[in-house]
Amino acid sequence: MNQIQDALFADLYELTMAACYFENRMFAPATFSLYIRKYGPHRSYFISAGIDEVLDYLERFHFTADDLDYLQSTGLFSRDFLNYLENLRFTGELFAIPEGRLFFKDEPILEITAPIIEAQLIESFLINAVNLQVSIATKAARCVHAAGGRNLVDFSLRRTQGTDAGMKVARASFLAGFKATSNVLAGKQYSIPISGTMAHSFVLSFAEEIEAFRAFARTFPDRTVLLIDTYDTVSGAKKAAEVGREMRERGQTLKGVRLDSGDIAKLSREVRRILDEADLKEVVIFASGGFDEFGIEEALSRGGAIDAFGVGTKMGVSADAPYNDIAYKLVEYNGRPVLKLSTAKKTLVNQKQVFRETREGKMIGDTIGMRAEILPGKPLLECVMREGKRLAAPEPLARIRERFLAEFLTLPDSHKSIKNAENYPVRLSPMLEKAQSKTVREVKKRELGES
Template sequence: MDREINNKALLTDLYELTMATCYYKYQMFAPATFSLFIREYPPHRGYFVSAGLEDVLCFLESFHFNQKDLDYLDNLGIFPKDFLHYLSTLRFTGDVFAIPEGRIFFKDEPILEITAPIIEAQLVEPFVINVINFQTTIATKASRCVYAARGRKLVDFSLRRTQGVDAGLKVARASYIVGFGGTSNVLAGKLYNIPVFGTMAHSFITSFKKEIDAFRAFSKIFPQNTVLLIDTYDTIIGAHKAAIIGKELLYQGKKLKGVRLDSGDMAPLSKEVRQVFKEAGLNNVMIFASGGFDEYKIAKVLEQGAEIDAFGVGTKMGVSADAPYTDIAYKLVEYDGRPVLKLSMGKKTLVGQKQVFRLKEKNNLQKDIIALRTEKLDGEPLLTPVMKEGKRLFHSEPLTKIRDRFQTEFAALDESYKRLENPAIYLVELGPALQKLQKQVVFKVREKELGES
């Protein structure tokens, strides 16, 4: 079963294939441009972080149907044989413009635009949306955690509660590109070359007859790398036992790296634990906290003066619990040179091939302008060509490069847009030529389809 998943061409919706059948039958092979954008900010979001492009490019470059896919489609009994034969040699031959991973973008801005024969651009829709939506959702959520932690180290602990194992890997990657220090997820560490971290579980403690036996056993095997979990029975009593281990290690010329708190009221507990170590003369024991953390809980405990040096951030970041999806759309904006749009209530699209220009004041982000790709405006263009005639134009980027790109741009974004609740709304305008074309097309469509004049 897993082997099947590697060929992703069938990871599409049935209607893409029935529509493709029509395009094929009516010889509609003209180029179409689809634009991917997010219509609204989820609650408390004032920006997005671009993520997922790497997977999209891999997918497009290897796109094909194999014989088993075609056999399955044939068995459905709805597709003509000549269309299935056409699919057997179909590859993605289009051009892609996109905002690089790690950059900040805002609502309505095209994240990615695909121009390709309409069948190709249509069939890849669900996969492209899925990947960009999820990874952008998580990168954005994780960046809020990084912001809330104000320099403290964060580690991704989400694997066990992400929505599937693919999600577990992508969360490790997306959180790393926005500044997490690493992940507990070993496979993600291997696949993406991300630092891996870990402490110990309650099961380890309870498998020993006494808590302190478990502490001592672990520290003996990993003397350089022991973070003791101290809340299995009672956090403060656990801290005292950890202090005993810390002193034993010190006596051996070694050092207890840290302790982990995983339950209870973190601010007072962490302060009390710090005091226990101070009194024991152990001043460099790191206090690591986990258990239900997200940007809100991190900000809250730090406000309360929690003595926490690092956070394990799991479930709520890994599923972006307060905003588990975005209102993302992939819309046809041009077909055969003709700008198009739909008028559906509350779901308007911007016509034509577009570009986003970013204006700065001193070094700070000032405003963006969404324009036609042909418009020449001031500012830095955000969408760059990433694929030409089905071939990617650059190799996979090292995550450290994406990480640096994020860090630089995030630093240039005013604090008001990063507020955890009710962030300011960043100014995004439309370029003059886009405004004009949009008006013309809306007028024409209303006239033609609604009988208005």
């Protein structure tokens, strides 16, 4: 594993605030909500992901001797405070929407309650972990939806933003319905099927293209997918057909060809015709090169004869929405509801719960209420950690994936469109609305002198 487990993976202000809480003996419980304030372009839902990583981090949270030496060297912190940090562990409680479930803007994907210093120090890591996996799972699900049942493979490793993203993108895209990843380490680490055959360099390293094809077919007779666009896609397809017939004579089967450049919708039809005319109807056409949900939808709508897609960079960095307006906000301290005043950025006070209603197997709307309320629908936030300990063992990724695929079927198509999707209805319970207004009034009166 390559997980950061270091409590110094934090913004400095978490530590300076903690030092000040410490000096003022502020150890009361605080509740923070993690939620996304708005949808990125064309987005209409999010998928919960990254929770397992959060639990893992919280269970191991601590400062090493080395960390404390470094903090001392900065000259910012008292000896008392550093001693306090030495023994600090995370002892709080965590409610979360299980990985693989859908959630919507303003809904807390997790709520943490812990002594304020603990809840504060973990902020940077929590946002970082959840933000990336939610972004990618959501982008990947949009690709899966656009592909209408065709297989998708994660090809993004080389252009993800760093190595951690390379791993998490493989995980999150598989969670959201991808079939496989090219990332071998992710295959090993997360038990994801791995996929891949050859690059242009392979073809170039042989004196002739067809010799490269033949060599690969000899080494991997059961899994040969030939990359046919190194010099010219149509001439490559003809050579692939020749090798396909040679394989058949040896009792083998050419599995597929891959197109990686040019007008793939158009070229794929021509390649299909060449393969069909060579009586190689079983050979699948694999397309790659700059695809995401928009490219997939366009290629298919233009009649591309494509059986599967390799989806790379644009999914792996969520190119059209490379970040979320995600926030980790204090909503209650020592039993007192709190909020920041801002017209543009709403924070919902108090410990909360989200209730999801379905009718005839379809999701019809969510209500955000107070944690203690009992409202119609299924409560989504589940207690997953108490006193700093997980309440259940980590779930296999395959099970999370099944949960997502089952729930995604229940989301009406009008909310899934790649463009111009309808907003899914999310309302606040009357009790939460009231608590919210009351807090706003009190704060305005106290801080701004409004009556």
